[in-house]
Amino acid sequence: MKKTIAVLPGDGIGPEVTDAAVKVLQSIAMRYGHTFHLKHAVIGGEAVDQFGNPLPEQTIEVCEASDAILLGAVGGTKWDNNPAHLRPEKGLLNIRKHFDLFANIRPVKAIPALLASSPLKEEVAKDVDMVIVRELTSGLYFGEPKRRSEKSAVDTLVYTREEIERIVNQAFEIARTRRGKVTSVDKANVLETSKLWREVVEERKAAYPDIEVEHMLVDSAAMKLITNPRTFDVVVTENMFGDILSDEASVITGSLGMLPSASVRSDGFGLYEPVHGSAPDIAGQNKANPSAAILSAAMMLKHSFGLHTEAAAIEQAVMGVLEDGYCTGDLAGSGKRVVSTEQYVTKVIEELERE
Amino acid sequence: MKKTIAVLPGDGIGPEVTDAAVKVLQSIAMRYGHTFHLKHAVIGGEAVDQFGNPLPEQTIEVCEASDAILLGAVGGTKWDNNPAHLRPEKGLLNIRKHFDLFANIRPVKAIPALLASSPLKEEVAKDVDMVIVRELTSGLYFGEPKRRSEKSAVDTLVYTREEIERIVNQAFEIARTRRGKVTSVDKANVLETSKLWREVVEERKAAYPDIEVEHMLVDSAAMKLITNPRTFDVVVTENMFGDILSDEASVITGSLGMLPSASVRSDGFGLYEPVHGSAPDIAGQNKANPSAAILSAAMMLKHSFGLHTEAAAIEQAVMGVLEDGYCTGDLAGSGKRVVSTEQYVTKVIEELERE
Ligand SMILES: CC(C)[C@H](C(=O)O)[C@@H](O)C(=O)O
Ligand SMILES: CC(C)[C@H](C(=O)O)[C@@H](O)C(=O)O
Numbered sequence: 123m124k125k126t127i128a129v130l131p132g133d134g135i136g137p138e139v140t141d142a143a144v145k146v147l148q149s150i151a152m153r154y155g156h157t158f159h160l161k162h163a164v165i166g167g168e169a170v171d172q173f174g175n176p177l178p179e180q181t182i183e184v185c186e187a188s189d190a191i192l193l194g195a196v197g198g199t200k201w202d203n204n205p206a207h208l209r210p211e212k213g214l215l216n217i218r219k220h221f222d223l224f225a226n227i228r229p230v231k232a233i234p235a236l237l238a239s240s241p242l243k244e245e246v247a248k249d250v251d252m253v254i255v256r257e258l259t260s261g262l263y264f265g266e267p268k269r270r271s272e273k274s275a276v277d278t279l280v281y282t283r284e285e286i287e288r289i290v291n292q293a294f295e296i297a298r299t300r301r302g303k304v305t306s307v308d309k310a311n312v313l314e315t316s317k318l319w320r321e322v323v324e325e326r327k328a329a330y331p332d333i334e335v336e337h338m339l340v341d342s343a344a345m346k347l348i349t350n351p352r353t354f355d356v357v358v359t360e361n362m363f364g365d366i367l368s369d370e371a372s373v374i375t376g377s378l379g380m381l382p383s384a385s386v387r388s389d390g391f392g393l394y395e396p397v398h399g400s401a402p403d404i405a406g407q408n409k410a411n412p413s414a415a416i417l418s419a420a421m422m423l424k425h426s427f428g429l430h431t432e433a434a435a436i437e438q439a440v441m442g443v444l445e446d447g448y449c450t451g452d453l454a455g456s457g458k459r460v461v462s463t464e465q466y467v468t469k470v471i472e473e474l475e476r477e
Numbered sequence: 478m479k480k481t482i483a484v485l486p487g488d489g490i491g492p493e494v495t496d497a498a499v500k501v502l503q504s505i506a507m508r509y510g511h512t513f514h515l516k517h518a519v520i521g522g523e524a525v526d527q528f529g530n531p532l533p534e535q536t537i538e539v540c541e542a543s544d545a546i547l548l549g550a551v552g553g554t555k556w557d558n559n560p561a562h563l564r565p566e567k568g569l570l571n572i573r574k575h576f577d578l579f580a581n582i583r584p585v586k587a588i589p590a591l592l593a594s595s596p597l598k599e600e601v602a603k604d605v606d607m608v609i610v611r612e613l614t615s616g617l618y619f620g621e622p623k624r625r626s627e628k629s630a631v632d633t634l635v636y637t638r639e640e641i642e643r644i645v646n647q648a649f650e651i652a653r654t655r656r657g658k659v660t661s662v663d664k665a666n667v668l669e670t671s672k673l674w675r676e677v678v679e680e681r682k683a684a685y686p687d688i689e690v691e692h693m694l695v696d697s698a699a700m701k702l703i704t705n706p707r708t709f710d711v712v713v714t715e716n717m718f719g720d721i722l723s724d725e726a727s728v729i730t731g732s733l734g735m736l737p738s739a740s741v742r743s744d745g746f747g748l749y750e751p752v753h754g755s756a757p758d759i760a761g762q763n764k765a766n767p768s769a770a771i772l773s774a775a776m777m778l779k780h781s782f783g784l785h786t787e788a789a790a791i792e793q794a795v796m797g798v799l800e801d802g803y804c805t806g807d808l809a810g811s812g813k814r815v816v817s818t819e820q821y822v823t824k825v826i827e828e829l830e831r832e
Binding site: 209211215240241242243246262263265268269270272273274275276277278279280281282283309311312313314315317318340341342344345347348349362363365366367368369370372373374378 | 596634721722723727
């Protein structure tokens with residue numbers, strides 16, 4: 123298979139972890155006889171510095187000429203006081219919108235070897251296995267009017283039926299490949315958009331008689347994610363709620379540095395990035411955990427290229443390294459051997475070659 | 478002191494737990510020489526059934542003629558399919574708005590005797606002691622336009638400078654009586670309302686040089702509440718974020734049935750209610766944990782009536798009962814003796830008389 127991948131390392135630890143993921147992709151290409159053509163481009167703070175634009179035209183062109191995007195992370199204190207259009211995260215918001223990447227998919231799965239790092243009791247966190255499906259290109263993030271005056275400010279939460287339908291369909295499709303349960307999260311007792319959301323979920327349910335559907339208010343969901351995380355399979359929700367709940371969920375298993383994400387549209391094109399941020403405090407120190415970036419590359423292989431065997435091989439290799447007791451500093455603990463980012467990648471590639 | 482208190486038992490376990498709180502208030506009145514004039518009125522589902530209105534005019538009149546409001550809980554599956562204006566929670570939203578109860582105050586404090594019930598590791602949950610201050614009468618809940626069409630729906634997130642100022646002031650004032658730290662939670666990298674919010678916090682800070690102020694994005698806050706809950710002292714945020722984060726925070730300490738809340742305006746008038754819901758599944762069974770209602774009554778004494786000694790006496794009595802090993806079914810565990818709601822109240826009153 124021949125594919126072109128846009129690689130956007132971004133800021134902070136972004137370059138280190140995308141480097142790691144690229145090495146793993148190259149190893150996969152060699153072993154399985156694929157050609158991955160990698161084209162690097164800038165995004166975020168680095169792009170602001172170089173081009174005065176967090177998502178320069180050149181970068182968009184590179185992405186448009188590619189089959190998928192691999193992103194590191196954006197942001198850093200250096201740009202924190204920039205005006206909105208010159209902030210790193212604007213690059214992220216723009217690329218989502220430009221490519222219509224409406225479905226943000228975040229698996230959260232407990233890794234037995236890492237449960238000790240969870241803030242939750244092990245009996246609460248163990249066996250957690252859920253996917254959060256967040257609408258990513260509408261809602262409060264993009265609704266108009268969105269403006270400021272001296273005395274007040276307004277943001278607009280707007281959803282069309284079509285926007286809800288396509289994300290809900292995604293969630294149902296994902297649930298079919300899993301335990302067959304969808305939890306739709308809204309605030310239907312207060313918001314009009316949530317009432318429409320709930321209606322659409324009820325309508326789409328008819329097309330998926332095999333799927334169990336449950337509606338949950340966002341405040342309840344925020345509680346249940348902590349008290350009973352195992353009860354969730356697929357969670358689907360709107361943009362702002364998804365931002366909050368997916369970050370909340372990311373700490374359940376104690377392995378934030380392990381979590382990949384995909385932001386996709388219906389034709390399979392997508393952007394893949396770690397859930398963690400740019401961690402400027404440890405950037406350039408060969409310390410970052412590259413697992414999330416590596417597993418994001420695996421999601422790309424599976425989701426955008428249909429390479430399921432290759433994706434599974436990567437996941438297995440990462441788990442193998444962890445089970446052998448190796449980890450980066452973020453997961454240090456008794457019985458663990460802390461290695462550098464580069465050593466960790468080498469271990470992952472060795473595992474891949476052994477499989 | 479002579480005070481009139483409106484008692485709105487509401488639905489589910491609401492009547493049982495407000496009964497309990499009323500008994501405690503009566504014991505306090507007797508012991509400390511106060512007169513609490515109690516006037517009962519209906520709200521929520523019960524009010525829908527009796528008057529076709531979740532907040533009938535009669536109830537508003539009773540509350541207007543009172544010095545504070547004690548509320549049980551509203552809601553139940555029976556009314557779940559009612560149109561919005563006939564749903565129990567509409568009574569809650571209306572009473573907040575009618576009385577301009579803009580500040581929702583929710584203390585979350587770890588109780589050593591109950592840490593075993595926390596979903597968090599004991600070393601994470603222990604010593605947690607924070608107050609969440611949520612704006613309660615503006616934002617997405619009430620902003621206009623708020624409407625539905627066949628093909629789309631819209632809600633509006635709007636804040637004025639004054640609305641933000643008064644809630645931020647509240648938070649600063651509360652911080653002064655505590656550890657002197659305010660965490661303001663927003664989504665300033667995406668929302669215009671959040672940028673205004675952050676500006677106002679920065680402005681108000683000048684008047685409170687003794688207070689340490691930190692800004693945190695809502696997604697980060699959702700993570701830190703779980704990974705590092707002890708770092709929070711006073712958290713202040715807008716209505717929708719506050720709804721989500723305060724419910725998330727309510728499960729940290731493992732004692733949801735213990736958590737009181739106050740919804741107040743600037744002149745001291747306020748509504749006091751448990752954080753927990755109406756729990757229809759155990760209603761009428763003399764099983765509910767009345768602690769949250771009792772502690773809400775204590776908050777009323779302190780906040781609306783300035784009766785600090787009496788409030789502290791109630792808090793101490795409840796802790797005493799727990800330390801003696803008594804609890805209601807929700808907190809059952811090894812070394813605990815489960816008692817009924819009524820037995821529990823009797824224990825609390827005995828403790829009060831012993832103090
Ligand atoms: C950086 C920020 C704009 C972004 C968001 O809120 O969507 C981030 O938090 C995320 O979840 O990817
Ligand atoms: C019942 C509901 C409308 C209410 C809210 O969202 O404010 C509740 O969740 C609360 O937090 O008091």
